Each structure stands twice: as structure tokens, then as C-alpha cells.
Amino acid sequence: MPNVGILVVGNEILDGLVLDTNSHWLINQLKALRMPVIERITVRDEVSEIAKAVRRLLEDGCDIIFTTGGLGPTHDDKTLRGVAEAFGLPLELNDEALAIVERQYRRLHELGFVREAELTEARRKMAILPKGARPLDNRIGGAPAVLLEVGDSWIICLPGVPRELKWIFENEVVPLLKRRMSGAFAERVIRIQRGDESTIAPILEEVMREVPGVYIKSMVRPHGEGIIRLWVSAWGETQSEVERLVEEASRRLMERLGDS
Amino acid sequence: MPNVGILVVGNEILDGLVLDTNSHWLINQLKALRMPVIERITVRDEVSEIAKAVRRLLEDGCDIIFTTGGLGPTHDDKTLRGVAEAFGLPLELNDEALAIVERQYRRLHELGFVREAELTEARRKMAILPKGARPLDNRIGGAPAVLLEVGDSWIICLPGVPRELKWIFENEVVPLLKRRMSGAFAERVIRIQRGDESTIAPILEEVMREVPGVYIKSMVRPHGEGIIRLWVSAWGETQSEVERLVEEASRRLMERLGDS
Incomplete structure (x- = not known):
């Protein structure tokens, strides 16, 4: 099951300014x-900070790292320089990326979104990738996303504009990820009428000890309702196994808390 | 001007599950x-991950580190164990914290939010702090927040329940922070009718070179409107200085882009 990090x-x-x-x-x-x-790091638009964060996510065991933001044409778009620095790679113009940028500006011009269709210096910048990386198509905006393979790890750089990020993820990234799918996950949220987390704490610990591999977290609702949400979840290798763990733990929790 | 990190x-x-x-x-x-x-790190409920992230934020130059979440009575509340581990400190029962926990459960009991008022093991857990730390009052929920001073650095641990976090920040943390205030910040958002970031990129770079200390970021609105937001901001030591920088840069931007 590949571990993912987000930068x-x-x-x-x-x-x-932005949530x-x-x-x-x-x-x-x-x-x-x-x-x-397994981890998310948020940094400012600084090449050395980006590079350091990428290296840390790798050190921490991330097999796939997503970056969001910083792929556009302006000076503050520094993600690819940071990724290149993280691995000591030079940056170079990528022909496939350049073809995407050209096609996109031609289209955006035809649609009336931009005034000129030609490749300016700022637009060419979006096709300059770390050596060995390849572009992922973007049919919404101008900046290609980028996939860099380093050993068995993937660095996938997505733009920060939500509509572009989503299009690229759904159309270009999901098919790639499906090749690496191997894990399983199950979860269930149980609501109990019980005003106070501290009195149920020993029961949660008990059930987690009895059903190893399951994770139980309690979350309080604002006062007055007295409702606690118990989130029961498990990551594992097979779907039937994690579902069994979550069901087993949920059953035990409800037995011990349901009539409270 | 103190640098802040958030964990x-x-x-x-x-x-x-939660945004x-x-x-x-x-x-x-x-x-x-x-x-x-200057940086935000998000980790799972694991003591060693919490400890590592605290150390990294310090290494990266954070003078004040806020943690959010993980102060409650249940097994998954591990933040204080992680902070203690980061500095090799033992955990010990803190009398002042215990008095807060006791008072809160008495009140919550009187108000009918919890069934029993007495101190259970799970509730006592919330008063076990890294040695040398002190509690910050919480008048909403049961868990005190925590301030640990390490050299000139402060680690401030806040609960994850938003209403508790906000109450503690406004009532307990702001007075502390005011002692360390020294910086200045100014910002302005300019909207321009110009469909394409790539054509304004050289102008942004030009103005940033001409007005050192100012940061300009362009943000695209969804297609169709053709509106770009330019966010002009500056951090510095005096308020008049950063305001002058932002005004000067804004004036130059509008001169060169306003009639476009």
C-alpha cells in the first residue's frame, strides 16, 4: 500500500488569504x-523550502508525493525549481510540455480568454521541467502538471487552481495511481448520546486492544447536544479484512456504549 | 518579528473526515x-511524528509553535507526549492544570453536560504536562491548553475543538503574544480585467525588482470573467514602511496595467 505525502x-x-x-x-x-x-507540509513560495519539504516527505516514507500550487507563469511559481533542487536535477525545456502549453493558449485565444496566442517567455517557463520529468495534460488552464519518477517514488505536481487540479487528477493521475493500488480502507461513524469523552475513554482503549489494527477516535459536538461521534477506521491489505475489523470494533463499542 | 509555525x-x-x-x-x-x-505541518496521532515535527519547526526558525488537537482525555490524544519527547522532558501531573480540569468538570456537571463531576483517570490525563510547562485556562471544555518555553521559543498547545481553541487564543494567548509583537504587515488586493496571467508576469517581476520588500502574487478567477486578483503584501518592521511599500507597488502596477 503506497504512502502518500502532500506538499x-x-x-x-x-x-x-486562501483556505x-x-x-x-x-x-x-x-x-x-x-x-x-501520512503527512502534509505547507510552505511559502521559496525554492529552498520547497526542496527541503520534498526531501523530508521522501525520508518519512512517502512513496507518492503530491505538490499543489506554483506551476504558473509568474515569478512566484517556483514549485518545479524546488523539486529540481531537491534531487539535484537541472531544469530543461520539455517538448511535450511545450506542445501542451502551445495548444492550450491557442484554445484559450480562440475562446477569447487570452488576447494573444503566441508563446511568450512567461508561457514557455511552464514547459521547463526537471530533467527526466514528463508532463501530464491540462485541458483547463495553461500549465501542464508534472510527473517525476525517482527510484520507486513518484512526485506529482499539480496546479493550485482547484478546477485545473481536479481535472488533471481525475483524467491523468487516477489511471496512473490505479497501477499502484494495493491497499484497503474501511470506516464507520457511530453517534452516541453521551456528553463526555472522558468517561468513554477507557472503553475505546479496551476495544482498540481487543481488535488490533482498528483506530477509534472520538469527536465532540458542541455543547448542548451531548452527542459524541466515534470514528472507527482501519487501513490494511484486503478489503474484507478491514471491513471485518471495523464491524467487529463497532459491534463491541455499541454493546458497551449503546445503552448508556 | 517572531516567526510562527503551526503543527x-x-x-x-x-x-x-475533517477539513x-x-x-x-x-x-x-x-x-x-x-x-x-512560515510553515505548517500536519501529522497523524503518533508520538514520534509529533515530536519530529516540533523539532523541525524549531530548526526551521520558528520562534513560536502552535499545535492544534490531541489534548483530550482519550488514547488518541498524544500531543503532549509528542512535545515532551521532542525535548526529552518527562511528563508529570501539574497541580494548576489539575485545578482547571476539576473546576471545568464541576461546572460541566452543574450545567448537565456530563454525568459525574469527579476526576477519573482519563480526566487526570489532561493535567499531565511536560515538565516545566504551564497550563492556559480553558473555560469551554475540559482540557487546559499548554505553554512550554524552551529557550526563547514558545510551544503553545491548543485543543482541536474550534470553539475551545478560539476561546483560549483570544483570552489566554493574545495577551502573551502582545509581549512579543514587533513586526508590521500590510496588504492590498487589486482586481484587474485581464484574462491571462502570463502576459502580466513580466510587469509583476519588474515592480517587485523596483520596490524591494514587496511581494506580489497573481490569482486567476475562473474562466469567463477574465479577472485576475493581484495580492500585494509586505512584512517588515514598521507599519508606515510596509504600507508605503504596498502603496508604491500598487501605484506602479495600476499605472502599467490599469488601462489594459
Whole structure:
């Protein structure tokens, strides 16, 4: 089961102008593909910070790293320079990427979204990739996404504009990920009427000890309702096994808490 | 100007059950206090991962580190164990914290939110802090927040329940932070009618070169409108200086792009 890391790039996130919903969306897509996200790092638009974060995610055991943001034509779009630096790779113009950029600006021009169709310096920049990387198509905006393979690891760089990120993920990335799918995940949320987490804590621990491999988290609702949500989940290798674990743990929880 | 790091703890975030809005809220509060967030890390509920992330944020130059989540009474609440491990500190029962926990459960019991008022093992757990740390009051829920000073650095641990986090930040943390305030920040968003980032890229670079210290980021609106937002911002030491930089850069941008 491949471990996933996410690197969110952008001052607009860390200065609070934009709420990052891209990574939440990605996490849920990856969950549906049975790929756990083990860590997320958010950094500013600085080449050395991006490079360091990529190296840390690899060190921490991520087999697939997604980056979001920083692929566009302007000076603050530095993700590919950071990825190149992380592996000591030179940057070079990629013909396949250039063809995507050209096609996209021709289309965007025909549709009246941009004034000129020709390749300016800023547009060419989006086709300059780390050596050995290949572009992934983008049929919404101008910047190709990028796949870099380093040993058995994949670095997949997606743009930050949500509509572009989603199109690329669904059309270009999912087919790639399906080749690496091997894991299983199951989850269930149980609501109990019980105002206080602290009194159920020993029961959660008991059930987690009795059903190894299952993870139980309690989450409080605002006061007044007195409702606690118990989230029972398991990652594993086969779907039947994780579903059995979640069902078994849920049954034990309801037995011990259901009449409370 | 102190640099801030945020550590978000919780499987519920990395498994996509919950969208993290706490850190976005914190970032905006810190911006109002003129304290830049330079990095955010999100990890699972694992002691060693929490410890490693705290150490990395310190290494990266964070003077103040906020953690969110993982302070409650259940087994999955591991933040304080992680913080203790990061600095090789033992955990010990803190009397002041215990008094807060006791008072809160007495109140929550009187209000009918919990069945029993007495201190169970799970509730006592919330008063076990890294040696040398001190509690910050929580008048909403049961778990005190925690302040640990390590040299000149502060580690401030907040609960993940948004209402508790906000109460503690506003009532307990802001007065502390005001002692360390020294920076300045200014920002402005300019909207221009220009369908394409790539054609304005050279102008943004030009203005950033001419007005050092200012940061300009372009953000695209969905197609059809053709509107680009330019976010002009500056961090610095004095308010008049950063405002002057942002005004100067904005004026130059509008001169060169306004009639486009």
C-alpha cells in the first residue's frame, strides 16, 4: 500500500488569504483509492523550502508525493525549481510540455480568454521541467502538471487552481495511481448520546486492544447536544479484512456504549 | 518579528473526515498581530511524528509553535507526549492544570453536560504536562491548553475543538503574544480585467525588482470573467514602511496595467 505525502505551496495559504481546500479534496480522492496520506507540509513560495519539504516527505516514507500550487507563469511559481533542487536535477525545456502549453493558449485565444496566442517567455517557463520529468495534460488552464519518477517514488505536481487540479487528477493521475493500488480502507461513524469523552475513554482503549489494527477516535459536538461521534477506521491489505475489523470494533463499542 | 509555525495533529484531517479550518483561523489572527506563519505541518496521532515535527519547526526558525488537537482525555490524544519527547522532558501531573480540569468538570456537571463531576483517570490525563510547562485556562471544555518555553521559543498547545481553541487564543494567548509583537504587515488586493496571467508576469517581476520588500502574487478567477486578483503584501518592521511599500507597488502596477 503506497504512502502518500502532500506538499502545499503558497504564501496565500500561510498568510490566510486562501483556505486550502485542495488537499482535503485530494485526501478524499486518495482515500477512495485506498491510499493513506501520512503527512502534509505547507510552505511559502521559496525554492529552498520547497526542496527541503520534498526531501523530508521522501525520508518519512512517502512513496507518492503530491505538490499543489506554483506551476504558473509568474515569478512566484517556483514549485518545479524546488523539486529540481531537491534531487539535484537541472531544469530543461520539455517538448511535450511545450506542445501542451502551445495548444492550450491557442484554445484559450480562440475562446477569447487570452488576447494573444503566441508563446511568450512567461508561457514557455511552464514547459521547463526537471530533467527526466514528463508532463501530464491540462485541458483547463495553461500549465501542464508534472510527473517525476525517482527510484520507486513518484512526485506529482499539480496546479493550485482547484478546477485545473481536479481535472488533471481525475483524467491523468487516477489511471496512473490505479497501477499502484494495493491497499484497503474501511470506516464507520457511530453517534452516541453521551456528553463526555472522558468517561468513554477507557472503553475505546479496551476495544482498540481487543481488535488490533482498528483506530477509534472520538469527536465532540458542541455543547448542548451531548452527542459524541466515534470514528472507527482501519487501513490494511484486503478489503474484507478491514471491513471485518471495523464491524467487529463497532459491534463491541455499541454493546458497551449503546445503552448508556 | 517572531516567526510562527503551526503543527496540526490528527488522523481525522489526513483521512479527510475533517477539513482543517483551525489553522486558517489562527493564521488570520496572527496576521492581525503582525506575526508571519512560515510553515505548517500536519501529522497523524503518533508520538514520534509529533515530536519530529516540533523539532523541525524549531530548526526551521520558528520562534513560536502552535499545535492544534490531541489534548483530550482519550488514547488518541498524544500531543503532549509528542512535545515532551521532542525535548526529552518527562511528563508529570501539574497541580494548576489539575485545578482547571476539576473546576471545568464541576461546572460541566452543574450545567448537565456530563454525568459525574469527579476526576477519573482519563480526566487526570489532561493535567499531565511536560515538565516545566504551564497550563492556559480553558473555560469551554475540559482540557487546559499548554505553554512550554524552551529557550526563547514558545510551544503553545491548543485543543482541536474550534470553539475551545478560539476561546483560549483570544483570552489566554493574545495577551502573551502582545509581549512579543514587533513586526508590521500590510496588504492590498487589486482586481484587474485581464484574462491571462502570463502576459502580466513580466510587469509583476519588474515592480517587485523596483520596490524591494514587496511581494506580489497573481490569482486567476475562473474562466469567463477574465479577472485576475493581484495580492500585494509586505512584512517588515514598521507599519508606515510596509504600507508605503504596498502603496508604491500598487501605484506602479495600476499605472502599467490599469488601462489594459
